[in-house]
Amino acid sequence: MKHFDIALIGLGAATMSLAVRLVAQGYPGQVVIIEPREYPSDDRTWCGWRLAEHPFTAQATRTWSTWAVSQAGESVVRGSDRTPYEMLRASAVQSQALDAIATRPDWALLAGRSLQSASSDNQPWTLQLDNGSSIIADRVFDSRPPALTLERPWVWQSFVGRELVGPGLTDDSPVRLMDFLDDEAPLLTFVYELPIAPGRRLIELTRFAPQRPSLSALGAQLDGILADRGLANHAIDREESSHLPMAPIAPYNREGWMRVGTAGGSMRPATGYAFHGIQRWADQCADDLMAGRPPCAPSRRRTMDWLDGVFLESLWRHTPAGSAGKPFVQLFDRTPAEAMVRFLMSRPHISDIAHILRSLPPTPMLRAALAHSRQAMD
Ligand SMILES: Cc1cc2nc3c(=O)[nH]c(=O)nc-3n(C[C@H](O)[C@H](O)[C@H](O)COP(=O)(O)OP(=O)(O)OC[C@H]3O[C@@H](n4cnc5c(N)ncnc54)[C@H](O)[C@@H]3O)c2cc1C
Numbered sequence: 001m002k003h004f005d006i007a008l009i010g011l012g013a014a015t016m017s018l019a020v021r022l023v024a025q026g027y028p029g030q031v032v033i034i035e036p037r038e039y040p041s042d043d044r045t046w047c048g049w050r051l052a053e054h055p056f057t058a059q060a061t062r063t064w065s066t067w068a069v070s071q072a073g074e075s076v077v078r079g080s081d082r083t084p085y086e087m088l089r090a091s092a093v094q095s096q097a098l099d100a101i102a103t104r105p106d107w108a109l110l111a112g113r114s115l116q117s118a119s120s121d122n123q124p125w126t127l128q129l130d131n132g133s134s135i136i137a138d139r140v141f142d143s144r145p146p147a148l149t150l151e152r153p154w155v156w157q158s159f160v161g162r163e164l165v166g167p168g169l170t171d172d173s174p175v176r177l178m179d180f181l182d183d184e185a186p187l188l189t190f191v192y193e194l195p196i197a198p199g200r201r202l203i204e205l206t207r208f209a210p211q212r213p214s215l216s217a218l219g220a221q222l223d224g225i226l227a228d229r230g231l232a233n234h235a236i237d238r239e240e241s242s243h244l245p246m247a248p249i250a251p252y253n254r255e256g257w258m259r260v261g262t263a264g265g266s267m268r269p270a271t272g273y274a275f276h277g278i279q280r281w282a283d284q285c286a287d288d289l290m291a292g293r294p295p296c297a298p299s300r301r302r303t304m305d306w307l308d309g310v311f312l313e314s315l316w317r318h319t320p321a322g323s324a325g326k327p328f329v330q331l332f333d334r335t336p337a338e339a340m341v342r343f344l345m346s347r348p349h350i351s352d353i354a355h356i357l358r359s360l361p362p363t364p365m366l367r368a369a370l371a372h373s374r375q376a377m378d
Pocket of ligand 1: 009010011012013014015034035036037043044045046047048080113114115116143144145197241242244260261262263272274275329
């Protein structure tokens with residue numbers, strides 16, 4: 001049985017981010033990567049604010065220095081030249097990662113293979129694959145999606161997006177982060193819009209909901225919105241959809257087996273952003289491996305988890321239905337752009353948190369804080 005120093009389970013955002021760093025830094029060990037899908041695929045775009053450079057910076061399809069949110073005709077536009085909002089296509093990131101991996105003939109990429117089971121008598125791990133073969137690895141980084149049941153205040157972020165190509169789609173407007181709909185469905189629904197290039201735009205319908213809604217129903221609602229805007233006949237170049245868990249997933253790092261990416265808790269509960277948090281984890285983890293230290297697991301600040309719980313609890317309690325976007329608009333309006341961005345990207349200064357708290361309506365937030373604290377103690 002072939003023996004590897006590291007096994008990466010899945011070739012997704014987290015494992016690719018670690019792999020490119022290990023290649024760049026000349027990691028001396030042997031790595032095997034097990035990925036069921038054939039690559040490259042373009043099933044998602046990774047967006048977020050680039051607070052720091054990362055190895056995939058050059059892959060950004062587009063950056064924007066302004067963004068907007070709106071509710072019931074009230075629109076707030078904010079921006080920063082220093083901290084752009086960036087979009088990376090999964091296929092571009094994958095191509096860079098595959099090129100890097102290909103420079104290591106001592107590594108193995110098992111594309112089209114999936115992990116079936118694993119066993120360990122202490123260490124190393126024996127990994128059984130779907131074709132009946134087995135390999136051995138001293139250390140495993142596992143990015144397989146977690147199976148979850150969410151409880152209040154945590155919710156699903158479900159979305160369907162279509163990348164449209166056609167006339168009349170300009171690219172000189174801000175990113176529209178959240179244009180809230182007057183929609184009765186709990187907890188809230190909004191349109192997210194990336195003006196990628198002249199004649200090309202990604203438009204997504206997103207819902208934060210206690211239960212995962214049907215993606216085809218969400219897609220039909222999106223098609224109605226596109227038709228209302230006269231975009232029904234535009235070509236759909238690409239589609240993306242998913243249910244993301246907006247919940248604090250606990251880290252798992254035992255006996256040489258670490259869960260990483262979404263499975264390891266890299267996703268920010270209140271936003272669903274994960275890509276840039278993954279970059280920070282991968283920086284530290286690669287440094288640890290290069291220095292021969294035990295690698296760090298993804299981590300989140302407890303205060304941020306608590307704040308996220310309070311914020312989501314406030315959405316559950318919001319009345320009337322259909323106006324839950326109001327606190328978001330208020331938040332973007334009253335908080336300086338840089339502070340807001342650091343907060344959304346999980347890197348707030350203490351003064352940023354103070355800004356955020358001052359910008360939110362105090363009474364509902366206080367009630368939500370009490371309720372969330374009670375839930376946490378139960
Ligand atoms: C459509 C979409 C859009 C998103 N947009 C953004 C965004 O704009 N910004 C942001 O920050 N986040 C975004 N996210 C959230 C998050 O960043 C991504 O989900 C990100 O890909 C998570 O990285 P990961 O490494 O945890 O998981 P993934 O990138 O999903 O990688 C997991 C890998 O494990 C593989 N796998 C599954 N089962 C097995 C098995 N049995 N054996 C081996 N491998 C297996 C999968 O094929 C997959 O390649 C988005 C998510 C989706 C789905």
